[in-house]
């Protein structure tokens with residue numbers, strides 16, 4: 633058996649399941665036999681043509697499984713062991729990595745290598761590059777169904793909260809409660825926010841936001857969310873706002889809803905709209921309101937993964953509540969269609985192999 637099935641993008645706008653050779657590991661690589669994966673809206677964006685990728689490239693960047701084959705330089709792992717890798721796989725050697733910006737490995741957004749620079753991992757087998765830095769063992773007490781959320785959703789959402797530089801008791805607004813926004817809400821809760829405003833109109837997502845620590849649900853269909861949050865805080869606004877949608881409207885709302893001295897943390901992907909993001913001068917205090925804007929891309933690496941696994945193991949939250957649908961890999965194209973067209977209230981479709 634030297635062939636495998638892979639979910640690929642033959643060209644912009646189309647997907648297919650094709651046969652590919654099972655990859656062989658290079659000296660510093662590991663090949664993983666996939667057991668679980670999640671489809672991401674980033675895959676949908678990629679198929680929509682947002683990344684200049686090779687035709688036929690394998691999609692996916694949120695997957696885990698068991699060690700199939702170890703490269704000659706990789707020690708500390710055994711064949712058959714349960715392992716995961718983050719969506720972002722830095723080299724940990726270049727200047728960006730050495731200065732702490734591992735997600736920007738080699739250049740802007742360069743840590744995002746699956747699909748963008750190499751085959752992704754929505755396939756029966758996949759390669760983990762720079763495995764010593766990127767391959768993470770999954771603790772026995774953490775299920776694969778939960779661990780797969782560390783690959784992107786929890787790491788990205790937690791980064792959104794971390795970039796707010798929260799102090800105990802800070803107030804936070806999180807704009808949109810998809811899987812990343814929900815994870816950002818959870819991150820703000822874990823970091824000690826006293827009040828978390830979750831901006832969302834879909835009842836199922838509102839409920840999950842409360843499960844993850846939101847104290848106030850702001851339904852933007854009931855009025856301007858900035859006004860609602862300003863009223864709820866006595867006109868003061870919040871210490872930090874997290875943009876988890878990728879829209880010019882929520883971007884501007886974040887700048888308007890924070891106090892002087894506040895922080896905007898952007899995790900939303902803004903490639904879906906052509907116009908530049910605006911910084912309204914009044915909300916920015918004409919450039920002098922001590923407001924900070926921070927952007928970022930999912931932090932990778934095995935230390936990051938193991939920290940998230942330790943949190944899952946602590947039992948303080950259950951990420952699998954974000955799994956709204958489960959499909960066998962044979963039905964991956966149906967799962968992708970659910971994600972692309974937001975069918976049936978989908979948040980995250982889990983793929984089992």
Ligand SMILES: [Zn+2]
Nearest residue numbers: 672674694784
């Ligand atoms: Zn993703």
Ligand SMILES: [Zn+2]
Nearest residue numbers: 723726729737
């Ligand atoms: Zn690097």
